[in-house]
Amino acid sequence: MYSKEEALGFERKYGKKLKIGSIVWQYYKLGNAGTVLLFLTGGLRRARFGYAILEKLSAEHTVLALDYPPVESIGDFIDAIDGLLASENIKKVILIGQSYGGIIAQAYMLYRPEKLSRLILSNSGPLQFSFVSRFELNLALKVVDILSEKNAKKLFCKMILLVFPK
Structure with missing residues (x-):
């Protein structure tokens, strides 16, 4: 069950900020084990809404999750992910895209396939043409x-x- 208080506590505990160009990005870092998972959330744009699953994943993985500020292009997302990985000194990730995050994940895979060890899409259809x-x-x-x-x-x-x- 979702709790606003728990979600805000999650944000206070794990939240970090990173400035890429002129945009300030909020992200979360949990765990410190083995494989790195980068979680891209859906259209609500706030990864903290998935705090329960992110905390469970962090028991066996390092988990990064990104919030989305208003941006103007897919290039802004790609720059943000590149900047996040560089700031955390991470070379490869398992990229998990949930819903709208799956669309972003597919675009990132196109531009940076060398940075992905695996792509996982959840509740995310193919790009619409x-x-x-x-x-x-x-x-x-x-x-x-x-x-x-x-x-x-x-x-x-x-x-x-x-x-x-x-």
Whole structure:
């Protein structure tokens, strides 16, 4: 059950701030074990709402979670994640994107695949391509079936670039 008092206590205990360019980002760091998980929350934009699961994950992992201030481009998110990882001296993460955070995670994967050891999406659909007709999408899926994994990934990344130019 969600408790406002517990969420605010979570923020006071684990909250940190980081300035990237002119934007101040709030993030949380929990745990100090093994694998680093970077959790990108949904459209409510406040990672503290997931305090219970983040605390459970921190029992066996180092967990970073990011709040989202108003930004103007996907590039701002990418810069923030890069800055967060640099400030914490982290080279690779398991990136977890929940809902809206999954869309951000897919874009980050496109621009910084070398920084991810794994991508986990929860309750997050694929990027929406409103300009692609159903016929074109079905044709693309058939093409992907005959491509090698490497070429399929390249095609996927090119399609994301149409939606998220940096």
